[in-house]
Amino acid sequence: MALFVKHLRLGLIVKHGFHPLPQLTAAKYSVYPPHYVEPVFKKQDIDKLQESGEIENYKLVPFKAARSNDTCSVFHDPLVSKFINYMLKKGQKKIARQVLENTFEKIKRLQLAKYNRETDPERKASIIIDPVIIFKKAVSNCKPLLKLTAVKRGGSYYQVPVPITDKESTFYAMRWFVHCGREKDKAVSFADFMASELINASNNDGRVFKKKLDLHKLCEANRAYAHYRWS
Amino acid sequence: MSVMQKCVMIRRTANAIPINYYQRTWCSTKAAAPTDEFRVLNLKKKFVPPQSKKKYTKTLLLPPRETAMPVDQDWTNVWPGPKTFHPASVPLALRQGYDQKRAPPGKYGNAELMKIPNFLHLTPPAVKKHCSAIKKFCTEWPKGLETDEDFDKHFPMTIITTDYCHSSPTIKDPKARIVTIKVKLSAFDLDKHARDKMIRLVGERYDEETDILTIVTDRCPTRKQNYDYGIYVLTALYHESNTFEEWEKEKQEADMEHYIWDNNVSKKAYVALVEWPKKVSDDDVKSFSIENDLVGQKYKDAVTELLNNGEDTYTLNKYKEAVVGMLLPQNAQA
C-alpha cells in the first residue's frame, strides 16, 4: 500500500493538475500521514452522521485534529473563514475578521436601504439581504472556467489555456476580490469598497467579474496553443 | 663514519616518511644489530592479538527482601527510622516518573523515588508505639486547659523562638536570636480610642481578620535581649495608646477609621430634607436627633453600611430601600 502511495505521489509531480485520488494526496510537509481523515468538527454534522448510521465507518479511522478556527458555531462558514485567511496580512487575523464583518454590515445596510425603498412586494421579496449569501453568490459568479499556464516550447513560453479545478477557481475568484480591495482609492475604506464590489459581483457586474471575463477572453485568444498542454 | 651515513640516509628519507616512522626504523635497526641479516622495513604494523574479552561473571544477588516478607509482619521493625527509599525493602508496587512511550518507571533503580523525602517510618502504628514508649515520662495534663479557648484566655501571649543545630566550629546560629511575640488585641483592656491608636501605631503588624498583633524582634545579638526588647515595646505601645495627646483633637473627617453618619454631610442633607423649606444651619444639624425617627434611622444604617462595608448589590439595595422609604413614601406603601 505504502509503495502504491509513493508511486502515486511521484505520478502527481509529473502530471501536475491531475488528481486521480485527491483524498490520498497529503499536503507537503503535513504532520499527518495521508490516511488521516479531515475532522468533522460541527456538532450538527456529527448528529447527522449518527442518525444515518454512517458514523460506524468513522470508528476505526484516524482523524486530524480540528484547526483552531473550526467551530461548530451557527455563524461559522468555511468559505468566509477561507476568505478571511486570504485577506489577512502579517497574521493579523483579528483585524481581517473585523474588516470583513464591517464589510458584511455595510452590505446589509446597502441592501436594507434598497429593501426599504422598494414598494413592489414581489421585487421586495427577491432582494437578498443576507451578506453571506451575497458573498457566496459573488464568489461563484467570479469563478473562472479556464486558466493560463506558461509552457515552454521551442525556447519560448506560451500562455496555454488549461482547465481549472473547482478549488483553484474559487481561489482565483477570492484572490481577485482581495487584490481589487487593495488597489482601491485610499479615501474609501476597504469595507465600503468591498461591500459595493461584492454586491456588484453578485449581480454579474463590477471589476472582479470583468477580470474573469478578461481571463476568458485571453484563453479564447490563445486557444491555438491548447494542444501544447499534451505534446 | 657509519653514523654520518645513517644521518644522511635518514635526512634523505625525512621528507617522505610519515610521522613516527623515524622512531620505528630506529628501533628496528637496534633490534637487527646483533644478527647480520638484511634489515626489513616493516611498514605494516605488527599484529597484536586482540585482548581477550573480560568474561562477564554474574554477581550473585539475593532476591529482594520484599519477596520474602510475610503479610502480617511488623512494619516498624522493617523501617524503624527515617531512611532513603529502598526498593527491595518496601513491598509496594510503586511507580514514579515519566516516560514518553511506556508506563512510568518502576521502583528499582528509580532516583526520583530516592530523592523525595518519605515518611515510611511515621505510620500510625509506629507513632502509637513511640507514644506508648514515652508515656511513662509524661505528667498529667493541667486542669482547666482543655480547649483552645482556655489557652487563649490563660495564655494570651505566644512567644516563638527557634533552635538550630549549626554545623560549624561555633554552634550558634544567627537565626536563633529572633523572637516573635503574638498577642490577641482583645486580651488587652483597651477602650475605643486606645484600640484605634494601637492599631494605627503598630501598622502592618496587626491582622484584622484574626485580631492578632505580631511583634518580631531580631536587632539585638542574643535571644534574651530580643525578648526583653519585644516585651518593652509591647508595654510602651500599651501605655502610649492609652494616653490622649493634645494634637489628637485635630482629627479630621478623612482621618476617621469609620464612617460616622452624625458628623457627615449625609445628616445635613437628611435634616435639610426633613425641615424643607426651612434653611438649616450647622447648629440645627447638630442638635437634630433621629431617636424616634424610624425612616431616618434606617437611612442612617444604610448609608453607614454602604460606606463602611463598601458598595455591592446588597448594600446598594439596602440603601435604595431606605431612600425610597424616605423620599417616596407613597411608593413604599404601594
Next chain:
Amino acid sequence: MRAYRRVCNYATAAIKQEAQYQIPTAARTDKTNPADHDHHDESKFYTIDPKTITSLFQMGGLPKPFTEQTQMFAETALMVRKPALEVIRGLKLADYQKPVIRYLLYGQTGSGKSLSLAHILHYAHNSKFILYHIPYVPIWLKYDRKEVNWSTTKNGLADIPLIAAQWLKHFKHQNEVLLNELNLTTSQDYVWSIRETTPKGTILNELITHGINRAKYACDCMDILLNELKAHCSNNKCKMLVAVDGFNAFFNEKTDLKTEDRVRVTPQQISMVQTGLSAVLSDWNNGAVVMVTSPRAALNTKRESHLPIYLCGRQGFEHIDPFIPVMVPELTTTEFNNMLDYYEEKRWLQKTGGRKELEFLTSRLPAELMARCASL
C-alpha cells in the same frame, strides 16, 4: 475539495431555505405616550414619532450606533424596560412640594442606560417638564481643539464658550415651545458689559438667544438660566427635569483641556461643570433629577466597576446623597428574545437559530447584541 463543492452549492440552498422560514414579529405596544406605560408593556417596543425625535434628540441624547440603526429601520422604537418604568413611576408619584428627588441610573457599559434616560425624557417632555438635559458630559471635557478661556465673572473657573453656546441651542431646541407657552421671565437685571444688559422681566427665550449669539457669555447664561428656572420651579410656575448623562465625568481626575496659557484644567475648574453640579443639588422643588453614571464616561484607568460610588467617588456620593439608585440590568430572557425578534422583523438579523450563542457571546447586553448582529 469535497467541502468546497458543498460550499458552492450552498448559496442556492440557503435561498431555498429562507422561503420556508416564517419571520417573527416583535411584540409591540400601542401606547405611544410613555405616561401610559405600565408593567404590562414591559419588554415590548413602543415607537416614538419622528417629530418628537427631532424636537428632543436633534442635537444629541441618543447613542450614535442607535441613531444609525433608527435611520436604517426608518423608525425609532424603544423597548419599555423596568428601570425607566421605575423612574417614571417615581416621577408620577412624587410630592412636588418636597425637594427634588434624584435618581441615578447605573449599570454595565452597553446595558441601555442612555436609552432608558431617553424614555424618561420622552415622558417628561410629554408631561410638560422643562428639560435641562446634558446629553453626554465627557464631550465637554474631551480635547477637541476647544477654545478654553478663564472666566471673567467667576474667579478660578474656565469657560468653554462655543460648547456652552451649542448646549444653549440644544436647550432652546428642546424647550422652545414650552418656554413660549409658559412665558417665563427673568427676575433681575443682568449686566453683561457696558452696552449689553438684560433687564428684569425679559423672556427666558431672549436670554438664551443672547447667550447663543454672544458665545462669550454663554457659560454665564447657562448658570443664570439654571438659577432662574430653579426659582420659577420653586415658585410653582413650571416643572423641570434635570437629566445628566455621563454624570461621573464631573468627578474625573483630569480633562484633556488646556487654557490658552497652557494650564490643564480639572473638571471641577470648568464653569459649566459647576453649573451642572449645582443643577443636581436638591435646593429646589417642583422637579426631578435623573443622572446616569457609566464606566465609559470615567477615565480609562477607572473602569473596573460600574457601581456608582466607585465611579463618582466619595465626593460625588456626598454631593448627590440621598439619591435613588436604579440599576439597569442586562436584558431578561423575554426582552432578549423580543429584541432578536425585532431585529429579524426588520431584516437586520439574517441568521436564525443562533440565539443561544448570541446570548452567550453578548451576555445579553443590548449594545453588545446590536454590534454582534451587525454582521450576521
